Amino acid sequence: MLQVLYYIMITVFALLLILEIIKKRPFKELVCVAVVLVTFALRALHIK
Amino acid sequence: MREEILVAVVMFLILIGGSIATKNDKKWSVLFLFLASVAGSLAAGMGIRLREIVEGPFGFLDSMLCVCAASVFVAALAQSGVFELLFSKICGIKNSVLKAFAMLLFIALPSALTGFAGSSVMTTGKIFAESVSDRRKGAAIVGVGAFIGVLLPPNCIPAMIASNGAGSVLPTPYTGFYLPLLVLAVPAFIAFALIQRKGLSEPAAKDFEKNTSTLISLVALCLVCLATFLDGVFASVLYLGGNTLVFFVGTIVVLVACKGRKTMAVLSDGIMKAVGPMALVFALGSFIEVSSMTGIRGIYSYWILPHNTTAVMLVLMAASLVIGYFLSVPIPAFLITYAVFPIGWLANTVIVTGCSTAIALVALLTMNGGVFKSVTDGLGDEFKLGRKESLKAVWPVALLVLAMGIIMVVFGDSLSFLIR
Numbered sequence: 001m002l003q004v005l006y007y008i009m010i011t012v013f014a015l016l017l018i019l020e021i022i023k024k025r026p027f028k029e030l031v032c033v034a035v036v037l038v039t040f041a042l043r044a045l046h047i048k
Numbered sequence: 049m050r051e052e053i054l055v056a057v058v059m060f061l062i063l064i065g066g067s068i069a070t071k072n073d074k075k076w077s078v079l080f081l082f083l084a085s086v087a088g089s090l091a092a093g094m095g096i097r098l099r100e101i102v103e104g105p106f107g108f109l110d111s112m113l114c115v116c117a118a119s120v121f122v123a124a125l126a127q128s129g130v131f132e133l134l135f136s137k138i139c140g141i142k143n144s145v146l147k148a149f150a151m152l153l154f155i156a157l158p159s160a161l162t163g164f165a166g167s168s169v170m171t172t173g174k175i176f177a178e179s180v181s182d183r184r185k186g187a188a189i190v191g192v193g194a195f196i197g198v199l200l201p202p203n204c205i206p207a208m209i210a211s212n213g214a215g216s217v218l219p220t221p222y223t224g225f226y227l228p229l230l231v232l233a234v235p236a237f238i239a240f241a242l243i244q245r246k247g248l249s250e251p252a253a254k255d256f257e258k259n260t261s262t263l264i265s266l267v268a269l270c271l272v273c274l275a276t277f278l279d280g281v282f283a284s285v286l287y288l289g290g291n292t293l294v295f296f297v298g299t300i301v302v303l304v305a306c307k308g309r310k311t312m313a314v315l316s317d318g319i320m321k322a323v324g325p326m327a328l329v330f331a332l333g334s335f336i337e338v339s340s341m342t343g344i345r346g347i348y349s350y351w352i353l354p355h356n357t358t359a360v361m362l363v364l365m366a367a368s369l370v371i372g373y374f375l376s377v378p379i380p381a382f383l384i385t386y387a388v389f390p391i392g393w394l395a396n397t398v399i400v401t402g403c404s405t406a407i408a409l410v411a412l413l414t415m416n417g418g419v420f421k422s423v424t425d426g427l428g429d430e431f432k433l434g435r436k437e438s439l440k441a442v443w444p445v446a447l448l449v450l451a452m453g454i455i456m457v458v459f460g461d462s463l464s465f466l467i468r
Contacts, residue, residue: 009113016319028075032327033320035078036112039105039330046106 006044013037052343059088072376081331085338092342104337105330111208111222117295118162123318124302128265136256148248159197163205164325168194169426179251187431188441199233201226202276206407213385226280227466228401236448264305272298357390365406372410402456
């Protein structure tokens with residue numbers, strides 16, 4: 001259940017990151033989204 | 049020189065260099081915190097330790113999930129028009145003292161729910177600021193109101209950061225902070241409402257066309273506030289699933305009431321507002337973890353052993369305030385997790401809350417403007433405040449919060465009845 005939640009979050013953040021790249025937002029904002037995305041992705045992979 | 053000190057010097061130099069080069073831009077701090085973590089790992093001769101670098105942020109994951117859910121909820125409320133409805137009702141209050149209190153609570157509410165100041169600035173702060181004639185006074189009220197909101201429960205990012213430091217080996221969960229945060233913020237809230245009574249009660253009554261969806265959203269807001277209160281105060285006897293779930297359900301109710309209008313825009317807006325503070329906290333987690341891995345925390349423990357724990361906390365709080373004024377949040381946040389660290393497994397949330405005031409105060413007033421810079425960025429240049437003006441507006445609140453913080457640190461054990 002928790003893993004499903006994390007994967008939903010990952011999908012949302014990945015979509016947002018793509019959207020932000022398309023919008024040509026500043027690099028620092030893209031870094032923020034990427035940091036959050038990577039954290040959730042690695043946490044999801046850690047759940048056994 | 050001991051290796052641990054050399055590693056610490058490398059990490060701090062990168063952070064200080066980054067802060068100076070980017071003029072304390074919080075979003076750039078994320079990158080420099082990660083760079084400092086990687087550099088610390090390399091300087092210690094451990095290579096790039098990906099495990100520790102990503103494990104640190106995990107300690108903050110649950111609390112940040114709650115911040116993210118709250119931000120989306122606030123974005124949904126803003127879209128539903130419930131803040132305009134509340135504002136029109138508050139403007140209709142005849143008694144000026146009551147109106148000032150209600151208005152300040154209105155401004156602080158989004159920040160109280162999400163835990164970061166930007167949330168209030170862009171929603172309720174904007175509504176308030178546009179209705180006052182003196183723009184500078186409006187900016188001061190919005191800035192301080194948002195700051196008080198950050199301190200109010202249920203979510204408070206400075207307290208979340210501090211609670212992580214109290215965990216010693218494992219991060220301490222962000223629970224039991226509701227009443228300590230309330231006690232911390234209420235004196236400043238009352239004082240500021242009375243000092244700025246005239247400005248807060250200035251907006252004149254105006255009509256607002258309410259509809260069913262706005263009323264349902266208002267009910268959802270009230271129920272969410274009630275649920276977070278029950279979760280905060282009666283957590284030991286009543287479990288409602290946690291605040292993340294409460295905010296999630298609240299968002300769905302508001303979106304359904306608004307017939308799914310602009311759902312994607314609400315989601316994107318809410319998450320993007322929260323992503324900056326979330327990323328900063330995650331990067332800080334990485335920095336803290338690498339500092340533990342490379343032995344900095346070990347040598348720190350050795351140094352503080354002969355000293356009184358409370359004295360160590362107060363000294364680090366003072367250091368945080370001074371450093372934070374010049375270099376913004378990252379270093380003070382790191383120092384506060386180390387200030388809280390000596391109480392380790394005996395973590396008393398009242399003491400942790402007291403220590404966290406140093407991070408909150410740093411976010412309020414730094415050399416580059418602190419929270420008032422967020423107000424100018426969000427509302428426009430006409431709301432720009434000079435350093436003297438912002439200090440004049442802030443000092444009573446800052447002093448009260450600092451005094452309450454020190455009282456909580458010194459008398460934390462006697463105040464442990466506040467922990468629920």
